[in-house]
Amino acid sequence: MGYNWYFQVVWDYRAVFLRSAVVTGELTIGALAIGLFLGLTLGLCRSSRLGVVRWPAAFYIELFRSTPILVQLVWIYYALPILSGIQMGNVTSAAVGIGLHSAAYVAEIFRAGIKSIDRGQMDAAKSIGMRYSKAMRRIILPQAVRRMVPPFINEFATLIKLTTLGSVLAVNELLHESENLINNTYRPLEVYSALAVVFAVIIFPFIYLSQQLERYWGVRG
Amino acid sequence: MSSSPVIRVRNLHKHFGKLHVLRGIDFTVTRGEVLVMIGPSGSGKSTLLRCINFLEEYDQGEIWFGEELVGYRRNASGRLVRNRDSIVSRVRARMGMVFQSFNLFPHKTVLENVIEGPVNVKGQKRDAAIPLAKAMLDRVGLSDKFDAYPTQLSGGQQQRAAIARALAMRPEAMLFDEPTSSLDPELVGEVLEVMRGLAGDGMTMIVVTHEMGFAREAADRVMMIDHGMIVELGNPEQIFGAPAEGRTAEFLRRVRH
DSSP states (O other): OOOOOOTHHHHHTHHHHHHHHHHHHHHHHHHHHHHHHHHHHHHHHHTOSOHHHHHHHHHHHHHHHHSOHHHHHHIIIIIHHHHHOOOOOHHHHHHHHHHHHHHHHHHHHHHHHHHHSOHHHHHHHHHTTOOHHHHIIIIIHHHHHHHHHHHHHHHHHHHHHHGGGGGGGTOOSHHHHHHHHHHHHOOHHHHHHHHHHHHHHHHHHHHHHHHHHHHHHHHHO | OOOOEEEEEEEEEEEETTEEEEEEEEEEEETTOEEEEEOOTTSSHHHHHHHHTTSSOOSEEEEEETTEESSEEEOTTSOEEEOOHHHHHHHHTTEEEEOTTOOOOTTSOHHHHHHHHHHHTSOOOHHHHHHHHHHHHHHTTOTTOTTOOGGGSOHHHHHHHHHHHHHTTOOSEEEEESTTTTSOHHHHHHHHHHHHHHHHTTOOEEEEOSOHHHHHHHOSEEEEEETTEEEEEEOHIIIIISOSSHHHHHHHHHHHO
């Protein structure tokens, strides 16, 4: 009952939050780039008519969706070097691990988005002589992307929060540095609360942007 | 009238799984001819139309568009092998198609819809494609809608824009798949009028429709299809005045009431 909040400690150590927020940002950008690129590729592959293309994509997606990301990260950082000789630093490992994980979900967003477009759109594109790939690029994807924005922002918010798992690989991102700070200051409530606020401040603008985009596209149809 | 064949369908068969939807269809459409297909729903007429530009693959038989076999080629041992996407697309570009649900591209304006094919399939310059597209839109009575988005148009206007989009490719034939079936009754007339105009200009057309009035006055020949087979094929006076087959008479009696 009589806890004395002491948020001054957060202000005193603001440099720690700023520094680690940059690392979190780097992890996010790296993971996002991998997740988007690989996710789009996997999503298109899984939408393909060809089994040889569809099956490996489906296998990847279900493998990464059905296993814990913590295990995936540990595998990439500790087991991959032993098995393949590929040795990445802890930041790169975390970014790659979160990116590979996120790609599975991004792929499903792309696939659902593509599937949600009426079949008549592909028919119409083909009927004016468009090839499949061009119809995808010019007709289907531009419409699908609009429908993907809300679930994609969702996935993006999840991804940013997943970067805290970098702490398992001793990456100096926000959570890891916060925990170090707690060990020095014995102020877990203040530090964790501040951490939550930092994440909210980072994520909220994207949610707002998504809503604005939806409104804009809602008008133009 | 010249009678050079544009579309030739030979012994066409098509299955959907176990369902045998087209069971040996044979007919020829000559240049400038308007062929109207009628028949009960589920009879296979839309599937037949979609096979002609290979939106549906067929299992057996041949469809010829001019001198080109649609969708397939014969390999060394005489078997039919599916053509590459690029070759299939090239033959599709020579036919226009109009759909029951219009299928305009909703993220593009009316004018962008119409120039999409000329610019992105034929590789015309945008500046060159725009006057042609505007001429096509004039022709279907949409001169004041160039910059509208499809959702801002009525069903009849959308369908007319879709016709303009198909015409902008300068097709050698037009396929209409129940073009007025999803329109409010008061909007049907404006679309049929555009189609009558096309027929009058000598466009080769295959039209699947339930509009018997249109079939009677605009068709050169009427084809009655049921259960995936041609029941009878004749001129409109004969089909509507004195159907030779009981099934045709029965179908016509039902659609008239």
